[in-house]
Amino acid sequence: MRRQLSTRPLTVLPSETWLARAALALYPPAWRARYGAEVSALLDESGAGPAAIASVAWRALPAWISPPGHLHDRPARMRSSLATALLSWSMLVGLGLVFAQLTQFQGLVVPGHPVVRLAYAVFDAALALSVLVAGLGGLPLWLVMLRRTWRERRLRDAAYLLLPVIAPGVYLVALAVTVRLVGGAGGVSPWWFLAVVLAGFAAAATAAAGPGLALRRLQPRGPALRLAAVAAGVAAAVMAVAAVAIVIAVTGLCLWARGFAGYHHVTSPAVYLVLVLAAATVTSVSALRGTRAALTEPAAG
Amino acid sequence: MRDSLDRWADPPLLVLASLADEPKHGYAITQDVAATMGVRLSAGTLYAVIARLESRGLIEALESEDRRRPYRITMAGAQALAQESERMSRVASLARERLTAHLGWAGA
Numbered sequence A: 001m002r003r004q005l006s007t008r009p010l011t012v013l014p015s016e017t018w019l020a021r022a023a024l025a026l027y028p029p030a031w032r033a034r035y036g037a038e039v040s041a042l043l044d045e046s047g048a049g050p051a052a053i054a055s056v057a058w059r060a061l062p063a064w065i066s067p068p069g070h071l072h073d074r075p076a077r078m079r080s081s082l083a084t085a086l087l088s089w090s091m092l093v094g095l096g097l098v099f100a101q102l103t104q105f106q107g108l109v110v111p112g113h114p115v116v117r118l119a120y121a122v123f124d125a126a127l128a129l130s131v132l133v134a135g136l137g138g139l140p141l142w143l144v145m146l147r148r149t150w151r152e153r154r155l156r157d158a159a160y161l162l163l164p165v166i167a168p169g170v171y172l173v174a175l176a177v178t179v180r181l182v183g184g185a186g187g188v189s190p191w192w193f194l195a196v197v198l199a200g201f202a203a204a205a206t207a208a209a210g211p212g213l214a215l216r217r218l219q220p221r222g223p224a225l226r227l228a229a230v231a232a233g234v235a236a237a238v239m240a241v242a243a244v245a246i247v248i249a250v251t252g253l254c255l256w257a258r259g260f261a262g263y264h265h266v267t268s269p270a271v272y273l274v275l276v277l278a279a280a281t282v283t284s285v286s287a288l289r290g291t292r293a294a295l296t297e298p299a300a301g
Numbered sequence B: 001m002r003d004s005l006d007r008w009a010d011p012p013l014l015v016l017a018s019l020a021d022e023p024k025h026g027y028a029i030t031q032d033v034a035a036t037m038g039v040r041l042s043a044g045t046l047y048a049v050i051a052r053l054e055s056r057g058l059i060e061a062l063e064s065e066d067r068r069r070p071y072r073i074t075m076a077g078a079q080a081l082a083q084e085s086e087r088m089s090r091v092a093s094l095a096r097e098r099l100t101a102h103l104g105w106a107g108a
Helices: A018-025 A029-046 A050-058 A060-065 A074-102 A114-151 A155-182 A190-218 A223-256 A267-296 B002-006 B011-019 B026-037 B043-055 B075-103
Strands: B059-061 B071-073
Touching: A018 A029, A018 A050, A029 A050, A029 A074, A029 B026, A029 B043, A050 A060, A050 B043, A060 B043, A074 A114, A074 A190, A074 A223, A074 A267, A114 A155, A114 A190, A114 A223, A155 A190, A223 A267, B011 B026, B011 B043, B011 B059, B011 B071, B011 B075, B026 B043, B043 B059, B071 B075
Parallel strands: none
Antiparallel strands: B059 B071
């Protein structure tokens, strides 16, 4: 078969428009590494108009939902899935803690409707179990990577790996100080509560992004990686149960506890539930991919 | 009319057909498909298709030229294209027969 015959020279300078870069940034890292330069060259040659850039942006969604299999070997698939699942799982845990704060910590139960109380119990058990499984399953991999950063004097990677300890710690200290400074007898004001919640999500994202970056840079393989991938699948499945409990409890409160503060407005609970379902979906899909990669080729790595 | 029928086109088939004569990079594929088949493939659609075809072993990448990478059809891709072409040919024949018999169509 002949080699390539299309010889139109590349006469346009590389596209540096922030829109085109932003559209490509929406793709999974592996996809971007493999095809990003080519798509950028095509946009340069064909003219990176808004429609062309929009088509690139739109196609990022299926690239996440159904990533081409040839872009990853098994360990890379596990690492990529772990990083994504950890981030979305931490967001889901954060949403769960917000749920706990706004419902059962406030003593919101509905007499005559035990389903809400049951949902609280299921949520508590599932959240605790999911955190336990994720922690125990990920600990060996975390230690393996930390030992390597120590051995090879990789200070930046060590810092990434310590973020799950540092970020929540800093957040809890800041939270305690904030509550002491601005809190009254009835707690903090709604605006301060919102600020505290947003800061909590930022801390959770930072804590989760650290190991994700370390996974990408250190590229670990072996049994510890497989164990973490399988544990992520179990933790995600258990957390999905917690998400279902959240949906049932919030729906129950909206239906049967309209007198309680906040639950007579359907919009906020609806937005909250959409976020919970989105985070649960991303977590489950990513963790499932990683677990499948870990189980289908046990000898990998 | 042609634009409205673009969405009926099967982009993977168009890309395979474009690569059936010689290897091409992304821009050359879009130009060839537009010129010979009358369909404009957007950058997003083209690379979604290329990724899928490459993943299934129907096309393969050649050595990169600057930022452009040519692709060529594989034997599996050629077989898939031949099977699909045969099926489409049967559909086209059937459509022509029925249009002629029932609507008096005399051809374009």
